[in-house]
Amino acid sequence: MPPSDLTTFLSGSDSPPPDAGRSDGATPPPFEPAARVGRGTAPATDPPAATSGSAYRGGGGTVVASGAVTVGSRYEVIAHLPMPEYDRPYANAFEARDLKKPKRMAIGYVCTTGRPLRLDLLPSLLRLDNEALLKVRSFGVSRWIEDGRETPILVYARPPGRRILRTADDRIDPYRDDILVRCIIKPMSQVLRDLRARRVFHGCINPTNLYRAGGETPAVLGDCVAAPAGLGQPALYQTVERMQCTPAGRGAGTNADDLYALGVTLVALLKGRAPLDGMSDAEILESKLANGSFGAVVGDHRLPLDLVEPIKGLLLDEPDDRWTVDDLDQWLSGRRLTPKQARSPVQAVRPLHHAGADHWQPRRLAIALAEEPELRPNTISLPDLDAWLRRGLSDDAIADRVQEAVRGGQAGSNPTLGHRRLARLCIALDPTGPIRYRGVATTIDGIAALLSEEYISGKGPQIPAEIIAGNLPLFWVSVQARHTSDHATWARQFEAMRTLLDQEIPGFGIERVLYELNPSMPCRSPFLDGFYILQCDQLLRALETIADRRDAPRDPIDRHIAGFILSRYPNLSPRQMRAIGRADDPVARALGALDVLTTLQADARVHPLPGLCRWIVRLLKPGLQTLHSRKRRERLLRDIDKQAATGLLRNIQMLMQEDASPAKDSGEFAAARAEYRTHAREIRQLTRKLETRHAVSRDTGQQMAALASSIAAAGLLAIIVVWQAA
Amino acid sequence: MAPQQRPAPLRRPAAPGKPVRPAARPRPAAKRGGSLVRNILTGLLILGPLAAVALPTAVLFAVGLVPTLVALIVDKNREKYAAISVGSLNFCGVMPAAFELWTGGHSMELTIGLLSQPMHWLGMFGAAALGWAIHLAVPPLVAASIAVKTRTAIAEHKKAQDKLRDEWGDDVADGA
Numbered sequence: 046m047p048p049s050d051l052t053t054f055l056s057g058s059d060s061p062p063p064d065a066g067r068s069d070g071a072t073p074p075p076f077e078p079a080a081r082v083g084r085g086t087a088p089a090t091d092p093p094a095a096t097s098g099s100a101y102r103g104g105g106g107t108v109v110a111s112g113a114v115t116v117g118s119r120y121e122v123i124a125h126l127p128m129p130e131y132d133r134p135y136a137n138a139f140e141a142r143d144l145k146k147p148k149r150m151a152i153g154y155v156c157t158t159g160r161p162l163r164l165d166l167l168p169s170l171l172r173l174d175n176e177a178l179l180k181v182r183s184f185g186v187s188r189w190i191e192d193g194r195e196t197p198i199l200v201y202a203r204p205p206g207r208r209i210l211r212t213a214d215d216r217i218d219p220y221r222d223d224i225l226v227r228c229i230i231k232p233m234s235q236v237l238r239d240l241r242a243r244r245v246f247h248g249c250i251n252p253t254n255l256y257r258a259g260g261e262t263p264a265v266l267g268d269c270v271a272a273p274a275g276l277g278q279p280a281l282y283q284t285v286e287r288m289q290c291t292p293a294g295r296g297a298g299t300n301a302d303d304l305y306a307l308g309v310t311l312v313a314l315l316k317g318r319a320p321l322d323g324m325s326d327a328e329i330l331e332s333k334l335a336n337g338s339f340g341a342v343v344g345d346h347r348l349p350l351d352l353v354e355p356i357k358g359l360l361l362d363e364p365d366d367r368w369t370v371d372d373l374d375q376w377l378s379g380r381r382l383t384p385k386q387a388r389s390p391v392q393a394v395r396p397l398h399h400a401g402a403d404h405w406q407p408r409r410l411a412i413a414l415a416e417e418p419e420l421r422p423n424t425i426s427l428p429d430l431d432a433w434l435r436r437g438l439s440d441d442a443i444a445d446r447v448q449e450a451v452r453g454g455q456a457g458s459n460p461t462l463g464h465r466r467l468a469r470l471c472i473a474l475d476p477t478g479p480i481r482y483r484g485v486a487t488t489i490d491g492i493a494a495l496l497s498e499e500y501i502s503g504k505g506p507q508i509p510a511e512i513i514a515g516n517l518p519l520f521w522v523s524v525q526a527r528h529t530s531d532h533a534t535w536a537r538q539f540e541a542m543r544t545l546l547d548q549e550i551p552g553f554g555i556e557r558v559l560y561e562l563n564p565s566m567p568c569r570s571p572f573l574d575g576f577y578i579l580q581c582d583q584l585l586r587a588l589e590t591i592a593d594r595r596d597a598p599r600d601p602i603d604r605h606i607a608g609f610i611l612s613r614y615p616n617l618s619p620r621q622m623r624a625i626g627r628a629d630d631p632v633a634r635a636l637g638a639l640d641v642l643t644t645l646q647a648d649a650r651v652h653p654l655p656g657l658c659r660w661i662v663r664l665l666k667p668g669l670q671t672l673h674s675r676k677r678r679e680r681l682l683r684d685i686d687k688q689a690a691t692g693l694l695r696n697i698q699m700l701m702q703e704d705a706s707p708a709k710d711s712g713e714f715a716a717a718r719a720e721y722r723t724h725a726r727e728i729r730q731l732t733r734k735l736e737t738r739h740a741v742s743r744d745t746g747q748q749m750a751a752l753a754s755s756i757a758a759a760g761l762l763a764i765i766v767v768w769q770a771a
Numbered sequence: 772m773a774p775q776q777r778p779a780p781l782r783r784p785a786a787p788g789k790p791v792r793p794a795a796r797p798r799p800a801a802k803r804g805g806s807l808v809r810n811i812l813t814g815l816l817i818l819g820p821l822a823a824v825a826l827p828t829a830v831l832f833a834v835g836l837v838p839t840l841v842a843l844i845v846d847k848n849r850e851k852y853a854a855i856s857v858g859s860l861n862f863c864g865v866m867p868a869a870f871e872l873w874t875g876g877h878s879m880e881l882t883i884g885l886l887s888q889p890m891h892w893l894g895m896f897g898a899a900a901l902g903w904a905i906h907l908a909v910p911p912l913v914a915a916s917i918a919v920k921t922r923t924a925i926a927e928h929k930k931a932q933d934k935l936r937d938e939w940g941d942d943v944a945d946g947a
Contacts, residue, residue, distance in 0.1 A: 673939050717939045722946070724928040724935075731925045738917045746910025747852035751859075754905050758859035761898075762866060769870040 114153075116185035119144050120200040122153030124190040130207055133254070135160055135272035141200050143182075150203040151182055154271050155189060155196055161497055161565040162197055163270045164579070169243040170270065177232030178239070179204055179256070179267045186577045195577040204265055206258030209314065213253060213279050219317035222349035224261065229314060230355065231377055232263040233307055237300060238370045246298040248274040250306040251282045252313050273494040274298050280326040281319060282306040285338060285362050287488070288330045289412065290479045293498030294487025301364045304373070305338070308359025311352065312342050320344065334409065337389075338362050358384035393437035399425055407434070407443055411474040415481035419463030420451075420470060427451060446473035446524050453520070465515040472517070476524045480517050483508050489518050489535050493562030496555075500569060506555045513542050513558065538562075552622035556608035570605035572598045581614050582649035585642070585657065592656030600625070601660055602638045610641060617644055632668030635661060636701065643694040653692025661697060662689045669705060673714035681705050810843055827882040831872055834886055835865035838899030857902035864898025867891070 113121045122141045131138035136154035143149040156162060170181045180202040189196040210217060220229070233250070240247055247269045254267040254277075271277070275295030280288050284305045287295045313319050320342045321329050332341040339360040348356060355376050358368030366385040368376075376382055396403030397410060400417075404410040417424050427447075434444035450469035468482040479486040485508050487495045496509035512518070518539040522532045542558045560566055568578040576587040584606065591597050602610070602625050611617055621644070624637025639661050646654065662685050669685070672678040681704055688696040734741070822829035839858035846853035868891040875881045885891055935943050 673942065675940055676938055714939055714943070717935050717943050718946070721932055721935045721943050724932045725944075728925050728928045728932075731921045731928070735918060735921045735925070738914050738921065742914030742917055743910045744848075746913035747848065747856075747906060748850070749913060750906045750909035751850075751852040751855035753909065754856035754902050755859045757905075758863045761860070761863040765863065765866050765870065769867075769874070 112190055113142075114187040114190060114198065115144075116141070116153065116187060116198045116200050117183040120151060120153070120183050122155065122187075122198055122200065128152055130211070131204060131267075133268055133271050134277045136199070136268070151200050152203055154199040154201065154268060156199070156271050157189065157192070157194075157196055158272075159501055159567070159569075159577075160273055160276070161494075161563050161567065162199070162272070163274060164565040166245055166270055169245050173239055173243065175236055175239050177236045177263055177265055179265055181270065184270075186579070186583075194575045197577055199268065199270055201268060204256035204267065205262060206256050208253055208267075209255045209257055209264065210252035210319070213251075213281075213319055214322055215253075216318045217314075220314040222315070222352050225311060225314055225352065226377070228257065228261060228263050229255070229311065230307075230373070233266065234370060234373045234377060236266050237303055237307070238374070240303065241300045241370055246274060246300065247303050248298050248306075249277045250303055251279060251310055252319070253279075255310070273497070275491065275494065276498070278306065279319075281321060281329055281342075282309045284364070285330070285333050286478060288326070288333065289481075290486045290488055290491060291495060294479065294485060294491035294495035296488035296491035296494070299364070300370065301367050304359050304368060304370065308356050309338075309342055311356055311359070312346070312348075315348060315352070316346055320346075333362070334390075354382065354384060358382065361385065363388050391438065391440070393433060394439075395433070395437045397430065397433040397437065407438065407440075407474040408478060411471040411478060411481065414467065414474070415471050415484075415486065417467060418483075420467035421463060424467070443474065446476070449473070450520070450524075461511050461515060464511065465517065468512075468515070468517050469520055472521050473524055476521070476526065480512060480521055482512050482515075482517065485509075485512075487512070489521050489539075490531075492518065492539075496559055497563045497566050500559060506559065510546060510555045510558070513539055514546050516543065550619075550623055550626040551602065551604050551607035552611040552619055552625070554604065554608065556604045557611055558608075560609045560612035568605060568609040570603050570609070572596075572603070573606070578609070580649075581610060581645050582651050584609065585645055585649060585651045585654060588642075588660070589654045589656045592654075592660040597660065599631075600634055600638060600664065601657065602641060607641075610645065614645060614648065616648065617641065631664065632671070632707070635664035635668065638664070639694060639698055639701065643698045646694050654694065655690060655692040658689035658692055658694060658697060661694065662686065665697070665701065665705075668707070672705065672707075672710050673717075674710060677704055677710070814840070825877065827872055827877050827879050828869060830879070830882050831869055831885065832865060835868065835891075835895040836861055838896060838902075842899075842903070853903070853906050856906035857899050860902035860905075861895065861899035864895040867894055 112125050113123045115121050120141050121144055122139050124139060126140035128138040128140055131152050133154060135158050136156045139153045139155060141151040141153035143151055164184070167181065167184055170178075174180070181199065182202060183200040184197070185200075186195050186197050188194065189198075236247075247266065249269045249272075250266060254269075255264040256267060257264045269277070273293065274297055275283070275287065275290070276292050280292075282305075283295065284302055287298065287302060290296070309320065321332060321344075324332070329341070335341070337360075339357050342360060343356070355368065355373060358372060358376075361367040361384060363385075366388065368382075368384060372382055390406050390408065392405045396405050398404075399410065400413055402413065404413060414425065430447065431444050434447060435441055447470060450473035451466060453469065464483050468480060471478070471481045479488050479491070485495065487509075492509055492512060496506055499506050499509055516539075519536055522528075522536045525532060542561065545553050545557050545561065546555060548554065559569075565579065568576070568584060572591065573584075573587055576583070576590075578584045578587055588601050592601075607622050607625060611619065611622065621637065621640050624633045625641070627633045627637070642657065642661070645651075665685065666682065669678055669681050672681070681700065684700055685697060688700055818829050818833055821832075836858070839854060839861045842857035843851060843854040868885045872881055872885055932944070
């Protein structure tokens with residue numbers, strides 16, 4: 046499979062390998078798999094009931110009888126050979142084999158959590174060849190043996206060794222500074238340069254995701270695709286700004302954030318353990334805020350003199366001052382740089398007392414205020430705050446922003462007004478910080494991942510929806526001191542999302558926003574549980590699979606599927622979705638679903654779908670039964686089953702459009718009733734005429750008789766005259 | 772003593788809410804009789820001058836057109852279709868005797884002679900009888916013709932209704 050063909054990956058259209066079923070014992074496992082409770086223990090000869098037999102298609106892979114799952118057409122992930130030493134926070138590792146080159150070993154990351162993967166990185170990573178970055182070999186969606194659910198599986202090259210730190214609180218011998226430079230800094234610098242060139246934020250640089258074989262071999266950086274950015278990275282390795290965020294709301298991140306993580310990693314390796322171990326995330330944040338990242342992370346540890354410079358440069362809290370990859374390369378090439386001094390945050394000349402603590406910095410005040418449930422009159426004295434900002438901090442700009450924040454945000458329902466005003470106040474006090482709202486903190490580009498995480502964790506989308514509906518992203522953009530092109534893009538995007546939220550018809554609302562903001566989000570329709578659907582053709586195949594199940598829902602398109610379809614298939618008109626929302630008219634809903642699915646089938650060129658056709662026909666038949674025309678009804682009921690058997694929704698749609706239009710039927714029925722009434726009226730008139738025929742015929746008959754007699758008399762008279770004349 | 776007023780004639784009281792209709796004006800009883808008198812006077816106006824100048828012809832027509840006179844009297848219809856039917860043929864029945872009178876010298880003796888011949892009576896009254904026959908026979912034929920035609924039309928309409936009911940079900944007849 047060409048690595049660049051992500052669409053092929055996602056569509057899962059690769060044909061299964063011809064030798065997929067001969068993997069039993071083809072390559073002996075290199076070691077006995079470690080016993081892991083509940084994982085990878087399915088015996089090779091005991092696949093789930095649904096998979097018994099030879100092989101079946103499941104998304105982009107095939108389950109073979111040996112207990113292995115093929116990914117793409119080339120790799121085989123072996124379910125009974127787990128590799129826990131390579132597990133990632135949101136993916137379990139299993140041994141994988143390259144079917145074309147059996148000696149080349151690989152690992153398969155099976156992502157069973159249902160979280161969206163960072164699939165947008167795949168095209169770049171598949172093309173990237175860097176020995177210090179674990180090579181992505183393939184991706185596919187396969188039905189995993191253990192639970193029978195479709196699961197995304199990433200296949201990577203086998204790492205050269207074990208993790209440097211097996212767990213976050215693991216301890217190792219401290220690295221020597223020369224080993225650190227040769228084995229860590231140098232290769233990671235190359236990796237970060239390549240990633241920057243491809244605009245890729247790795248987001249998972251830490252000692253538990255670095256692999257080394259030992260000796261002086263360079264480290265290899267591991268996976269970054271298996272989980273949303275920010276979720277797979279411990280808080281310690283996050284910048285101060287990202288640490289303040291809820292893990293899912295940390296956003297896409299930048300190359301500077303990766304460099305910061307590298308700086309913390311270097312300190313960890315020099316210490317032989319994670320810095321600040323034993324402290325909670327909140328304590329680490331507090332320490333970083335109080336002492337700066339360098340002071341907090343290094344603490345009283347004596348760094349090698351040569352490494353003070355890069356580590357200080359990498360751990361600068363101000364992103365603009367932080368070392369770049371170029372700075373690191375220059376340092377590696379021997380040029381010694383002096384990092385900028387860490388800027389201490391602006392402090393007021395006098396503190397503001399709030400919630401039992403004195404606050405000297407607006408950011409600290411914002412963090413404290415975010416703990417409040419909402420902005421009430423007694424939350425904080427706004428005149429005091431204004432006086433503190435103008436006189437204590439001497440910053441009229443912040444004071445003006447705070448005034449604007451408190452005055453604005455009036456729109457919306459009252460229950461959310463207090464939360465929104467508090468969030469606006471926090472943004473105004475700490476513009477570079479996250480959006481803090483009802484106990485959640487997120488960067489503006491982290492709202493998407495936060496929304497998906499809230500869905501997946503079962504909390505519901507209420508908070509992200511309120512953030513978007515309350516216009517907080519736009520307010521955040523408006524208070525930024527520097528504006529970039531990203532800001533304008535985000536402003537447009539969230540304005541559009543707010544419009545989508547306001548509409549209640551299927552295909553809009555929070556479900557649509559979820560899929561618009563998260564292109565890698567699988568469809569989360571409740572009745573598609575067990576499927577991992579990323580594209581519309583997969584959706585059609587999944588609907589085909591569940592069509593004949595007893596527990597299949599009544600309608601094939603719910604709000605999630607509607608939102609998913611409209612976000613993934615922009616050619617579809619929202620008008621086509623309106624009919625699906627007609628709760629009072631099941632036939633209109635069925636016709637709407639038929640319209641949408643027909644468009645999808647034609648566009649995706651999915652093979653015939655007889656099951657889905659039968660499903661649609663089941664929904665349409667009650668409507669056909671209500672057709673007034675008996676002959677048309679009988680003909681349609683007969684023909685529609687024939688068309689369903691073809692598996693082409695287009696045929697059913699054409700049949701319905703030609704003959705089964707309810708409007709046409711109603712119009713013709715009204716005409717027929719009018720015609721029937723005309724006949725009835727005529728019959729009544731004729732019956733009356735029949736009853737009165739004697740009276741009518743007497744006058745008419747006598748008239749006719751007089752006429753006939755007169756004509757006869759005239760004729761006779763003429764004969765008599767002629768006869769007498771002769 | 773004051774004169775006692777005559778009680779008003781009893782009338783059925785009008786139903787409540789309905790306007791009181793004035794009593795129907797009695798039809799003038801003399802109208803029909805007047806019409807007959809007018810017809811007879813018209814005949815006399817024709818026959819009077821005729822008798823003055825051609826008495827034999829007038830006598831012949833007065834006697835020969837008796838069936839027409841009878842038809843005129845018995846026909847209650849304003850249009851006098853019976854009189855027309857009978858009269859036209861009755862007139863033809865008188866014409867052979869009249870031609871014979873006019874060509875035979877036009878005298879009262881000849882008139883009496885003609886009226887004494889049964890064949891002339893047969894011609895005059897037979898023609899009148901034929902007129903009566905036509906007058907009586909045609910209306911039933913017309914009624915029968917109307918009945919056949921109407922029944923055929925009703926059958927066609929019912930057939931069309933059955934076809935509609937077959938196509939659209941019994942609902943199509945709702946409200947008809």
